[in-house]
Amino acid sequence: MNILNARLRGRSGLYRIELNGARIASISAQQAPAEANEGDIDAASNLVVPPFIEPHIHLDATLTAGEPAWNMSGTLFEGIERWGERKTLVTHEDTKARAKKTIDMLVDHGIQHVRTHVDVTDPTLSALKSMIEVREETRHLIDLQIVAFPQEGIESFKGGRELMTEAIAMGADVVGGIPHFENTRDQGVSSIKFLMDLAERSGCMVDVHCDETDDPQSRFLEVLAEEARVRE
Ligand SMILES: [Zn+2]
Incomplete structure (x- = not known):
């Protein structure tokens, strides 16, 4: 199978991309537009690029705006509050259906690598269980990385440390955090130490929502750095 009549970034003219299985075997300039044979893809003079990456999305919370109420202030903190209400209505199938619909939209836009945060401040870890299934069921479409994300805090949420630990044991790929959302500055600092320990023990990567606030006193980035x- 080949891709014909492709435009490439930074180059003029049309190109033929020869494929060998899932790999590119060669790329050659065309003298003129070419007729596609059966099984070829005619790019029709459109730009052909490598797949895009969606590095930050919350697939467990997508397509929920206005349910059960709209975020009237438009602030992040009211958004988190509204999500707290929606979270009580979440079911296994509801999470999977919304995530898969969103993944279809991402794929339609050329995205093949996705990192999603999944709220694990839920004693049942319901969204995480759904997303682990979605990761398997969409493997033919995208590479999905799941971040264990403590939306309501690690130290400030009852059982937060245990839920984070359990989420990583269940198969989340990345350790998350939200230090500026913890009740006190000290809790923010200890949440970072906790999540870095967890990542070190499990060999997972770290992806923290850090200082996502207008408060100039929020300085957790330097703690995280x-x-x-020191753990190099
Ligand atoms: Zn986020």
Whole structure:
């Protein structure tokens, strides 16, 4: 199978991309538009690019705006509050259906690598269980990385540390955090130390929502950077 009549970034003219299985075997310039044989893909002079990456999405919370109420202030904190209400209505099938619909939209836009945060401040870890299934069921479409994300805090949420630990044991790929959302600054700092320990023990990567606030006093980024530096 070949891709014909492709445009490439930064180059003029049309190109033929020869494929060998899932790999590109060669790329050659065409003298003129070519007729596609059966099984070929005619790019019709459109730009052909490598797949895009969606590095930050919350697939467990997508397509829920207005349910059960709209975020009237438009602020992040009201958004988190509204999500807290929606979370009580979440079911296994509801999460899977919304995530898969969103993944279809991502794929339609050329995205093949996705990192999603999944809220694990839920004693049942319901969304995480759904997303682990979705990761398997969409493997032919995308590479999906799941971040164990403590939306309501690690230290401030009852059982937060245990839920984070369980989420990683269940198969989340990345350790998350939200230090500026913890009740006190000290809890923010200890949440970072906890999540870095967890990542170190499990060999997982770290992806923290860090200082996502207008408060200039929020300085957790330097705590996180220092924890990364001393653990090299
Ligand atoms: Zn986020």
